[in-house]
Amino acid sequence: MTQEEEIIVIPGRWDLPFRHTAGRVASRFFHGLKAKRILALRCPRCQRVLMPPRPFCERCFQPLDDWVEVGQQGTLEAFTICYARFTGLPDPPYCLILVKLDGADSALQHLLGEVALEDVQSATQRIQIGMRLEALWREEREGGIKDIKYFRPVA
């Protein structure tokens, strides 16, 4: 290749439908959500209650099997307002959050609802780290993370 030759860019698109097992831990978590229960796992060594539940404590490398139910309310840890469209996410704008549920030691990623997001300045004044949130459940639940429609500010 000489310096005069331009690098060729080939446009493409991958659209790969697939199925995979959720695994033992996520399956139990999702069965709980279908029953409107939010289940986490406690580490036998550090005693942290990990949300979302995972097979091992990432600090202690202990296998986890002590299921505990955590609260349906929690505290906002972080958020970002998205104005771009992504596959599998709501139409923009939407607000991705990390919420630390009562009784949990780590935060769950989900969506914030019932807060107007069109004007970013006013949205970021209304959304405050530390604000109290509660889960809003879907009427029709299928055993997945979307069984919680979103988290909303506690009235």
Ligand SMILES: [Zn+2]
């Ligand atoms: Zn641990």
